[in-house]
Amino acid sequence: MGAKLMPSYAWSALSVATVLIVWQIASTWLVDPMFLPAPMAVLKGAGQMLEEGTLSQSVLVSMMRILSGWLVGSAIAIPIGLAVGVSPVARHLVDPFIHFFRFVPAIALVTLFIIWFGVGEMSKIILIAYATAFIVMVNTASGVSSISQDKLNAARCLGANERQVFLRVMIPACLPSIYVGMRLALASSFLVIAAAEMLAADAGLGYIIWTSRLYFQVDWMFAAIIVLGLLGFATDRLWRLLGRTLLKRYLRGVTGY
Amino acid sequence: MTNSPTSETPPTPAVVFDKVGMAYPGQKAGSELILANLSVTVPQGEFFVLVGPSGSGKSTLLKIVAGTEKQTEGRVLANGNVIDGPDRRRGMVFQSIEEPLFQWLTVAENIGFGPSVAGKSRSECRTIAQHYIDLVGLRGHEAKFPHELSGGMKQRVQIARTLAAEPELILFDEPFAALDALTRRVLQKELTRIWRETGCTMVYVTHDIREAVLLGQRVAVMSRGPRANITRVYDIDLPYPRDDLDSRFADAVKAIEGDIEREAASQWEQN
Numbered sequence A: 001m002g003a004k005l006m007p008s009y010a011w012s013a014l015s016v017a018t019v020l021i022v023w024q025i026a027s028t029w030l031v032d033p034m035f036l037p038a039p040m041a042v043l044k045g046a047g048q049m050l051e052e053g054t055l056s057q058s059v060l061v062s063m064m065r066i067l068s069g070w071l072v073g074s075a076i077a078i079p080i081g082l083a084v085g086v087s088p089v090a091r092h093l094v095d096p097f098i099h100f101f102r103f104v105p106a107i108a109l110v111t112l113f114i115i116w117f118g119v120g121e122m123s124k125i126i127l128i129a130y131a132t133a134f135i136v137m138v139n140t141a142s143g144v145s146s147i148s149q150d151k152l153n154a155a156r157c158l159g160a161n162e163r164q165v166f167l168r169v170m171i172p173a174c175l176p177s178i179y180v181g182m183r184l185a186l187a188s189s190f191l192v193i194a195a196a197e198m199l200a201a202d203a204g205l206g207y208i209i210w211t212s213r214l215y216f217q218v219d220w221m222f223a224a225i226i227v228l229g230l231l232g233f234a235t236d237r238l239w240r241l242l243g244r245t246l247l248k249r250y251l252r253g254v255t256g257y
Numbered sequence B: 001m002t003n004s005p006t007s008e009t010p011p012t013p014a015v016v017f018d019k020v021g022m023a024y025p026g027q028k029a030g031s032e033l034i035l036a037n038l039s040v041t042v043p044q045g046e047f048f049v050l051v052g053p054s055g056s057g058k059s060t061l062l063k064i065v066a067g068t069e070k071q072t073e074g075r076v077l078a079n080g081n082v083i084d085g086p087d088r089r090r091g092m093v094f095q096s097i098e099e100p101l102f103q104w105l106t107v108a109e110n111i112g113f114g115p116s117v118a119g120k121s122r123s124e125c126r127t128i129a130q131h132y133i134d135l136v137g138l139r140g141h142e143a144k145f146p147h148e149l150s151g152g153m154k155q156r157v158q159i160a161r162t163l164a165a166e167p168e169l170i171l172f173d174e175p176f177a178a179l180d181a182l183t184r185r186v187l188q189k190e191l192t193r194i195w196r197e198t199g200c201t202m203v204y205v206t207h208d209i210r211e212a213v214l215l216g217q218r219v220a221v222m223s224r225g226p227r228a229n230i231t232r233v234y235d236i237d238l239p240y241p242r243d244d245l246d247s248r249f250a251d252a253v254k255a256i257e258g259d260i261e262r263e264a265a266s267q268w269e270q271n
């Protein structure tokens, strides 16, 4: 429906443009721009921060934290998730912790981690790693345990030993779950970074959002929020692109949306 | 070769079931056995077909031969040796069309899986795979992924993949049950040809008595479970390729059908 009318991305462009126009109208005539700065004002605020260098520096700092925390968290979670999926003993050992900590939000641990790991990079990276790990772990483990017995037995009957079954069947078969888990975890890393940088940081997008309040620079706040959203959008697209190209044969069916 | 009349020791049978009983580990203790006191011998190179009611334990019997399940009573021998886990020499073609294939591998890579885990080089795997691709008529589809194939083609991949591991015995668990009648016919014909070309022992499970008579040298009928057993084994003495319009074919089907009906009726009276 309507696909013929114009190319698909044009629909997205149209809806974004509409929202921007409504926003511009609202902040010009309906709402005090002190509370809702117009898109143009936000753009100007972003320009100011870019000139000062704070914006690009903050983007770099925040992305560094997000990506390292995300990768560290995944690197820890994937082996544990695989072990839990493969071995009932590992599963019973780790299960109580997984299903306890999975419900303790990272944001609840921000202050604790600052006390433990200081106000430096460490506490933020660990926090992101924490937020990432349980999502990736649960996805990996459920991916392994949902591999059909027929698939594993087929490999065994073709002469594969248990090591080969693990490396050549289990891992490829649960890559989609790992991939989806990491994608969800990436999104939650962006949620957590904002909270972490609000409490203890001297740079980063969360820091800008928090400190703009002090100077009542709502336009800066908006600029940082939008940049955070755009970064998340861009990283998610990159991850999806990776899934659709390099890992395509493993991830058919999970890179559709 | 298996039929050569030698005065020396007879060749070791491909499979021997000796008073086998089976209960799954998850079953309640003391609940009845699925298979009980089941004995049967399959000679080398035979096309052996097993028919029987749903839930009687046909798949269970195949899994025991494959080595993915272990019987709880009695002995099972393959080539004279006690079965200890799955083995390349005992291949399995599953009923499920989607699950057994490796969806991240191409047709050629799926078929080359057996040679590859056996340590053969990439080019050797390709050569072996190509041989079996040709044998099952999948030429031109080597580079496709399973999701790009029809159901019948997927079952051909499974068969070719099993053959490429060079088994001595192949177990089939209703491999064509989920296919349309036409595809099924074509694959049944090809299977008898492959059997005669490779000389493998075949153990084939089906619900379909016509299929059983079309394929098998012997057709074993299993009783309803629990405590299922093989009640009778029919010799189907018809030449291959078989013609289901032949009156002897129809007679064989009728005889087995009658037997199964009597079996069902006797069960009915007992209950």
Ligand SMILES: Nc1ncnc2c1ncn2[C@@H]1O[C@H](COP(=O)(O)OP(=O)(O)OP(=O)(O)O)[C@@H](O)[C@H]1O
Binding pocket: B024, B025, B026, B027, B034, B052, B053, B054, B055, B056, B057, B058, B059, B060, B061, B225
């Ligand atoms: N993993 C299992 N654990 C416990 N019981 C099982 C298991 N697999 C099968 N059974 C039981 O064993 C019996 C025989 O099952 P099986 O799958 O061997 O039957 P079948 O003859 O192959 O039936 P069908 O023709 O429907 O495929 C059934 O009663 C079934 O419920």
Ligand SMILES: [Mg+2]
Binding pocket: B058, B059, B060, B173
């Ligand atoms: Mg079955």
